[in-house]
Amino acid sequence: MNDIQAVFDQGAEWMPWLMDSAMSLAIGLIIFFVGKFIAAKISGWCEKRLLKSSVDKAVAGFASSILYALMFAGVVLMALGQIGVETTSFIAILGAAGLAVGLALQGSLSNFASGVLIILLRPFRSGDFVDAGGQMGTVNRIELFHTYLITPDNRVIIVPNSAIMNGAIVNFSRESTRRLDLVVGISYDADIRLAKQIMEEIVEADERILKDPVCVIAVAELADSSVNFNLRPWVASADYWTVRADLLEKIKYAFDERGVGIPYPQMDVHLHKQES
Structure with a gap:
């Protein structure tokens, strides 16, 4: 009888901690999903505003992609902080892990860097008909890692940005x-x-x-x-x-x-x- 009573006493001691943990986890999940939704809405709104301001479609899409990535990273850190994860240590761990992942994902990072160069140097714009990365088509959108081309027969070709910047680019629409x-x-x-x-x-x-x-x-x-x-x-x-x-x-x-x-x-x- 005394053993049963001891178990109930221990359970009573743990109950507040479990309730607090469950509440923190629930709030963290709410922050994650709501924050992700808001980040998507804000990045989409910014893209529309840039397009209304006569900014090139490719530049607007690339800028909105970067904005969404930064906001999503902030949302993840906020959710982890709410759950109880020490974000300062977590950021340090992420930095070390990021170095290892960066070495393993050199190709993806190369695509990202090439995407930035495409936006800065602007060898082509949205709507230009180009021969780039061994593919021909009309530029539809430039994103963080890939550029989307639409062929005359309405196929969508997704070309890695590094393949575009590492090869010759023929822009058939640049000159009038x-x-x-x-x-x-x-x-x-x-x-x-x-x-x-x-x-x-x-x-x-x-x-x-x-x-x-x-x-x-x-x-x-x-x-x-x-x-x-x-x-x-x-x-x-x-x-x-x-x-x-x-x-x-x-x-x-x-x-x-x-x-x-x-x-x-x-x-x-x-x-x-x-x-x-």
């Missing part, structure tokens, strides 16, 4: 104008002057082709089976692909109508009768 580099071949028995005149007429009739710089049309090569012309008009960057397709189509139709032959690969087969 681009030059088309077309090679047009005609057969050797075709009239070179007529072919050149036809291409000049087509270029002159297309209002999307710029007058300055002047379009270059010149014989480039006397190839094995064709006389090759270089056709190099200048167009607005937004018109590049449509003008390219239209020029090739119009040249084909005009050459057919006016008797200018376009060579294609042919194979001659010679049969020899063998006497038995």
